[in-house]
Amino acid sequence: MPDSRPEHKAGIHGWGAYIPRYRLPLKLIASTWGWAEDQYKGLNVVQKAIAGPDEDSTTMGYEAALNAIKRAGIDPAEIGAVFFGTESKPYAVKPSATIIAEALGITPITMATDLEFACRAASEAMRTSIGLVSSGMLKYTLVIGSDTAQAQPGDVLEFTAASGAAAFIIGPSEGAAAVFEGSYTYVTDTPDFWRRSLQPYPRHGEGFTGEPAYFHHIISSVRGLLEELGLKPSDFDYAIFHQPNGKFPVRVGLRLGFSMEQIEPGLVTPEIGNTYNASALLGLARVLDKAKPGERILVAPFGSGAGSDAYSIVVTDRVEEKKGRAPTVEEYIGRGVEVDYGFYLRYRGKIKLMPR
Amino acid sequence: MITRHWRRRHNLYKLVGSRCRSCGRVFYPYSQRCIYCGSREVEQARLEGDARLVSYSIVYSVSDEAKYEAPVILGMVDIGGVKVIAELTDVSPGEVEAGMSLEPVLRRVTVNGESGLIYYAVKFRPRLGGSGSGGD
Numbered sequence: 001m002p003d004s005r006p007e008h009k010a011g012i013h014g015w016g017a018y019i020p021r022y023r024l025p026l027k028l029i030a031s032t033w034g035w036a037e038d039q040y041k042g043l044n045v046v047q048k049a050i051a052g053p054d055e056d057s058t059t060m061g062y063e064a065a066l067n068a069i070k071r072a073g074i075d076p077a078e079i080g081a082v083f084f085g086t087e088s089k090p091y092a093v094k095p096s097a098t099i100i101a102e103a104l105g106i107t108p109i110t111m112a113t114d115l116e117f118a119c120r121a122a123s124e125a126m127r128t129s130i131g132l133v134s135s136g137m138l139k140y141t142l143v144i145g146s147d148t149a150q151a152q153p154g155d156v157l158e159f160t161a162a163s164g165a166a167a168f169i170i171g172p173s174e175g176a177a178a179v180f181e182g183s184y185t186y187v188t189d190t191p192d193f194w195r196r197s198l199q200p201y202p203r204h205g206e207g208f209t210g211e212p213a214y215f216h217h218i219i220s221s222v223r224g225l226l227e228e229l230g231l232k233p234s235d236f237d238y239a240i241f242h243q244p245n246g247k248f249p250v251r252v253g254l255r256l257g258f259s260m261e262q263i264e265p266g267l268v269t270p271e272i273g274n275t276y277n278a279s280a281l282l283g284l285a286r287v288l289d290k291a292k293p294g295e296r297i298l299v300a301p302f303g304s305g306a307g308s309d310a311y312s313i314v315v316t317d318r319v320e321e322k323k324g325r326a327p328t329v330e331e332y333i334g335r336g337v338e339v340d341y342g343f344y345l346r347y348r349g350k351i352k353l354m355p356r
Numbered sequence: 357m358i359t360r361h362w363r364r365r366h367n368l369y370k371l372v373g374s375r376c377r378s379c380g381r382v383f384y385p386y387s388q389r390c391i392y393c394g395s396r397e398v399e400q401a402r403l404e405g406d407a408r409l410v411s412y413s414i415v416y417s418v419s420d421e422a423k424y425e426a427p428v429i430l431g432m433v434d435i436g437g438v439k440v441i442a443e444l445t446d447v448s449p450g451e452v453e454a455g456m457s458l459e460p461v462l463r464r465v466t467v468n469g470e471s472g473l474i475y476y477a478v479k480f481r482p483r484l485g486g487s488g489s490g491g492d
Contacts (some may be wrong), residue, residue: 021446053425054445054463059476062462090474099476103369103462188490327484337483353420 011176016067048273160271
């Protein structure tokens with residue numbers, strides 16, 4: 001019996017990544033703030049990606065979106081919605097989505113909005129897009145997750161808060177590189193991580209970010225999806241989870257019954273840190289860079305506050321023609337140049353100059 | 357500044373220059389009058405093709421606003437025979453080299469303090485996966 005879920009009518013036509021050039025090794029953060037090696041080694045992150053001084057979530061999201069459009073091979077004017085998921089908006093009031101839409105030639109006949117739900121705003125945009133596309137209301141949407149993650153200097157968050165972006169063109173299942181099979185969302189009011197208005201850095205509930213937040217929500221969304229689709233972990237070739245560090249995604253995956261072979265290909269945080277809205281989605285982009293037709297992917301982003309979406313995605317034979325049209329996640333990871341802590345402070349504007 | 361940048365946003369975001377219908381030359385940035393023959397018969401033209409660094413200047417003495425990214429490297433870039441003056445990014449003074457293959461990127465160019473507007477425009481960086489001088 002053909003599946004009547006609306007998800008089947010929507011797919012990913014193009015995917016794109018962006019990771020900035022600069023890399024700060026965690027050992028330099030540790031030596032600056034007097035942390036012992038065994039205090040941060042467990043994070044399983046070696047270095048984090050740092051945006052340059054002329055970059056922000058808008059410019060990074062633009063490049064990821066450009067790559068996604070190249071892979072989709074569509075006229076940007078055909079895109080009917082631009083969704084920009086971030087928790088590091090350059091403006092508190094003024095959309096980044098319009099800047100990106102203008103620069104990419106998508107304006108003026110389009111929806112455009114910025115979304116906020118900690119690290120999963122872009123993921124919710126993906127589920128929204130499935131609805132818009134499968135209903136026939138829009139042909140294509142552009143989903144962007146991009147963050148220049150902030151962290152209070154010296155806080156444990158500083159070891160992982162990184163910069164990066166991922167973008168996807170969602171459109172009809174015909175011609176897509178990968179088709180959605182099902183989706184599931186699980187949210188509750190769980191205050192594990194937050195940033196108040198006008199505050200430069202977020203705060204978090206330390207260990208509270210783990211069990212009641214990250215683990216409970218991801219496990220609930222993934223189990224809900226598997227039950228609804230009648231699938232089990234061994235039915236998937238890849239399993240990708242939100243990656244606040246290199247430890248949590250492995251632990252949650254193993255606990256759900258996935259193997260390291262399924263988890264490893266989508267792990268990006270150990271090499272570039274936590275890119276927040278781009279974290280799980282860069283993992284998805286990295287898997288699509290390598291995936292073969294017929295393979296099945298599970299992706300489960302998470303956002304503090306808290307919620308998780310789980311998606312089942314099946315790769316089609318159209319994936320091959322799209323792979324070489326834009327730089328891969330691997331190429332962006334490979335262009336890293338190591339910088340020191342002073343460089344990081346200056347480049348991220350953490351040194352305040354006195355106005356003259 | 358706001359209206360000037362807004363009017364030119366397509367030119368600044370997308371490397372849209374001018375093509376003169378009288379003499380056929382293409383130039384950047386866009387101007388309603390041909391910089392070569394003075395004709396007003398000018399249309400918008402998107403610059404396409406490989407970008408190469410012709411020459412550059414490293415500016416160490418910069419304004420307070422630019423100190424976070426100093427030194428600033430200004431480049432003269434050739435795109436399909438059209439010369440563009442723009443900032444280079446993602447490259448250090450030790451890496452920059454005339455002839456290197458470049459590609460356009462969208463970056464912040466001016467930030468008006470902590471409460472003003474952020475202006476975006478094209479800069480150039482070394483082509484990803486590309487070579488230094490000599491070839492792609």
